[in-house]
Amino acid sequence: MQMIFQDPYASLNPRMTVEQTLNEPVKFHNRNISENEVKKRVVDVMRQVGVDPSWVDRYPHEFSGGQRQRISIARALMVDPEFIVADEPVSALDVSIQAQILNLLMDAQEQRGLTYMFITHDLSVVRHISTRVAVMYLGRLCELARTVELFESPRHPYTQALLSAIPDIHNRKGAHVKLKGEVPTPINLPPGCVFHSRCPFANERCMREIPELIEIESGTFVACHGVEEGRL
Ligand code: SF4
Structure with a gap:
């Protein structure tokens, strides 16, 4: 399981390069993985999320909000999860960028067979991305349906x-x-x-x-x- 957070400015460590950010979860979960294998995975995942792999040495402040959210998604995909909790992953982004990130998430879902728990208050996003919807009020489930x-x-x-x-x-x-x-x-x-x-x-x-x-x-x-x- 992995998580994508709402604020792409706060969820990336400003002192870590993109490469360090992406390496960390893979090395943590695969203690015996070789450096070459990690590098290959970084390049593959960066390509998949639409960030140029030659930018691996850059720091988060060198990217726009949309690019940072792509890097957050890449970090989640690095360990090849089955399930991702996405907590308001597009609400901090401009509307045009929101569509790109939603499409990216849906493509990744199709290619990797992922399941998302997608938390949002935006009903048009809910309708676009969900298979089933759970409606909550004050922390309690009201309704759950297709x-x-x-x-x-x-x-x-x-x-x-x-x-x-x-x-x-x-x-x-x-x-x-x-x-x-x-x-x-x-x-x-x-x-x-x-x-x-x-x-x-x-x-x-x-x-x-x-x-x-x-x-x-x-x-x-x-x-x-x-x-x-x-x-x-
Ligand atoms: S009718 Fe249903 S939603 Fe309304 S107060 Fe009673 S239990 Fe709650």
Whole structure:
């Protein structure tokens, strides 16, 4: 498993060259690997992420944000992982660079058979890159479903409100679900369903009992008393 972090400025050690940055995880995980093998892997991975291998002696400050994120991805790929946690990997980048990095991640996924857990607040990115989506509110899972099903028929009231906030040029009047109140503080979570103070469908049970994530149809899981009781 490897991880790609949100901020490509903070996640690379400014005192290490690209080569040192890429070498470190490989040598740590493969104690007997030869120098030649490491060098070959560095060149291959740099080519794959679109960074010129002749720049291996450069330091992070000599690269743009997009190039740094490519180097972070290269660092993750160096140990040939099966699973990568990508924590908001494009949200610190310009929109044009975001598309390049997303395409790079999707190409790497196809070529290497990778699985990503992709954490983001950007719903267009979610729709573009995901196979399955898990929606969270205040640290709790609300809904887990295949991407097409989730975007076409969201079941949890929070997912419905979230998706209704996506601007739609064909639906200007819109069916935007306006939520009342503020998000409660995560250090003092409300009892029961954490969404109950803002949910238009909350009842007395919602205020005292935490809803379990249950499979309501094949591949779709929802944590909501209203859905479980058939009210929603
Ligand atoms: S459990 Fe109750 S409060 Fe929570 S989302 Fe469902 S209906 Fe709303």
